Amino acid sequence: xxxxxxxxxxxxxxxxxxxxxxxxxxxxxxxxxxxxxxxxxxxxxxxxxxxxxxxxxxxxxxxxxxxxxxxxxxxxxxxxxxxxxxxxxxxxxxxxxxxxxxxxxxxxxxxxxxxxxxxxxxxxxxxxxxxxxxxxxxxxxxxxxxxxxxxxxxxxxxxxxxxxxxxxxxxxxxxxxxxxxxxxxxxxxxxxxxxxxxxxxxxxxxxxxxxxxxxxxxxxxxxxxxxxxxxxxxxxxxxxxxxxxxxxxxxxxxxxxxxxxxxxxxxxxxxxxxxxxxxxxxxxxxxxxxxxxxxxxxxxxxxxxxxxxxxxxxxxxxxxxxxxxxxxxxxxxxxxxxxxxxxxxxxxxxxxxxxxxxxxxxxxxxxxxxxxxxxxxxxxxxxxxxxxxxxxxxxxxxx
Numbered sequence: 001x002x003x004x005x006x007x008x009x010x011x012x013x014x015x016x017x018x019x020x021x022x023x024x025x026x027x028x029x030x031x032x033x034x035x036x037x038x039x040x041x042x043x044x045x046x047x048x049x050x051x052x053x054x055x056x057x058x059x060x061x062x063x064x065x066x067x068x069x070x071x072x073x074x075x076x077x078x079x080x081x082x083x084x085x086x087x088x089x090x091x092x093x094x095x096x097x098x099x100x101x102x103x104x105x106x107x108x109x110x111x112x113x114x115x116x117x118x119x120x121x122x123x124x125x126x127x128x129x130x131x132x133x134x135x136x137x138x139x140x141x142x143x144x145x146x147x148x149x150x151x152x153x154x155x156x157x158x159x160x161x162x163x164x165x166x167x168x169x170x171x172x173x174x175x176x177x178x179x180x181x182x183x184x185x186x187x188x189x190x191x192x193x194x195x196x197x198x199x200x201x202x203x204x205x206x207x208x209x210x211x212x213x214x215x216x217x218x219x220x221x222x223x224x225x226x227x228x229x230x231x232x233x234x235x236x237x238x239x240x241x242x243x244x245x246x247x248x249x250x251x252x253x254x255x256x257x258x259x260x261x262x263x264x265x266x267x268x269x270x271x272x273x274x275x276x277x278x279x280x281x282x283x284x285x286x287x288x289x290x291x292x293x294x295x296x297x298x299x300x301x302x303x304x305x306x307x308x309x310x311x312x313x314x315x316x317x318x319x320x321x322x323x324x325x326x327x328x329x330x331x332x333x334x335x336x337x338x339x340x341x342x343x344x345x346x347x348x349x350x351x352x353x354x355x356x357x358x359x360x361x362x363x364x365x366x367x368x369x370x371x372x373x374x375x376x377x378x379x380x381x382x383x384x385x386x387x388x389x390x391x392x393x394x395x396x397x398x399x
Contacts, residue, residue: 001026002305003064005089007056007080008071009034009043011158012094016069016121017047019297027305033059056080061087067308068092069121073161074099074169081107081118090117092304096178097321099169101329104322105347111318118318119304124152124179124240125186125316126296126303129253133244136251137187143248144357148187149227150180151241153234155279156206163208171210173201173331176230181218181324182316184226187244190320191350193221194327194343201335205233216331219340223356237279237286255294261287319349367393 004020006013006029013032020027031051034040040052053059060068060083070080070093077093084091091111097120098104111118124130137145157175161167168174185194199216206212213233218226240256267282288294300316307314326345334341363369363384370383370392380397 001028002308003028003030003066005029005031005033005059005062005065005068006043006071007033007059007068009039010071013043013069013071014046015292015295015297016071016301017043019292019301021047022292022298025301027301030064031059031062057083057087060084060089065089067117067305070094073159073167074174075161075167078103078107082110085110085114085116088114088116090119090308092119092121093318093321094121095123095182095321096169096174096325096328097318098325099174101322101326101344104318104325108318108322117308119307119314120316120318120321121300121304122179122182122316122320123296123300124255125182126299127255127294128296128299129255130183130186130242130296131299133242133251133253134186137244137246141249142244142246142251145188145224145244145246147225147227147243147245148184149229149243149245150183151229151239152176152179153229153231154238155235156212156232163206163210165208165210168210170328170332171201171203171208171214172212172230172232173199173214173216173228173335174328175232177214177216177228177328177331178321178324180228180230181226181327182320183242184218184228185320185323187242188220188224188226189222190323192224192354193345193348193350193352194226194323195219195221196340196342197327197330197334198340199331199334201331211335214331214335216334218327218331218343221351221354235279256288257286259286259288259294261289263287322347 004027006016009032017029020029029047029049032040032043032049033053033056037054040054044052051062067090068084070077072080081091196219197216199214201211201214203211204213213231216228237257242253244251263285265282292298304314326343330341330343361369366387367384368387370385372382374380382395384393
């Protein structure tokens with residue numbers, strides 16, 4: 001059993017505590033830090049936490065702190081990580097790792113130099129549907145991945161600091177795109193280098209300096225494309241969807257909003273919390289059976305603490321967070337220049353020199369294969385390309 005210190009007693013810190021204490025979990029929150037004393041006291045009371053602090057270093061250095069979970073605003077991540085390095089405490093940091101790639105790389109290298117375990121808390125890469133999909137992709141069920149698309153949209157984040165571009169480091173791209181980019185990286189292959197990014201971003205609704213809506217394309221060295229769609233302007237709750245297209249198949253995933261659990265209410269009862277980012281307590285509702293599990297938190301912490309105990313890396317590392325930050329940096333630059341912008345990765349640990357596979361598949365000695373199809377009347381048609389002339393022909397087999 002690990003005794004865990006949670007930094008941050010707000011929304012995400014509570015999700016983390018629910019996940020760690022749920023289902024008679026063996027890992028327990030023993031220490032909590034919050035900037036406001038009333039927040040720390042309330043958190044400690046609600047979760048039965050024996051030690052609470054308003055001084056972050058005291059919480060990290062406490063003798064009962066065996067691992068630190070960072071659930072703090074983006075601008076405090078680096079300070080918290082460096083304190084964990086100072087006190088040699090294993091650290092798990094919420095997404096995004098940094099406000100930019102430079103911050104993320106400093107945190108990554110500091111932990112590695114000190115020999116401190118560092119896990120990147122990218123929960124949406126641990127949802128049950130994602131893990132099942134990734135297993136199918138890794139087994140070759142859909143062939144070579146050509147296009148991975150991920151969407152996260154909702155009416156906007158829950159705390160004031162998210163809306164402050166200096167504290168947050170960005171808007172919807174940094175807040176939500178980090179999820180979408182890492183989901184696509186997993187499907188395409190985290191050892192495949194992201195090459196360049198094209199991104200549109202705008203501030204369409206909110207009176208803020210950062211973007212509240214964006215769409216981007218990430219080109220990978222093997223020719224695959226990752227696509228992210230993010231928004232703080234979407235009305236109707238939180239929409240999480242992924243699509244993966246391969247040479248031999250397709251996967252569609254709807255992780256939130258419309259998952260097969262629907263309730264209609266006139267509001268005759270007391271109402272209350274329905275699901276994250278739900279906007280109404282009457283009419284049609286879309287609750288989630290076990291929200292922490294469906295959002296990946298339980299699988300995420302299981303992987304993190306199993307890896308910590310085994311002395312190995314978790315599925316999501318600080319280095320992954322660094323790569324995601326580098327892609328996001330390129331997206332922000334592209335949104336300004338309106339050009340494809342290269343992903344700057346001075347530290348790259350994946351494959352190099354990967355080339356796009358050939359599109360030519362041999363049908364016979366004289367032809368390249370394009371496609372075949374069964375027609376409504378049962379006939380089979382094959383589309384071919386002549387090797388010698390390049391002429392496109394079709395061959396039909398009559399039923």
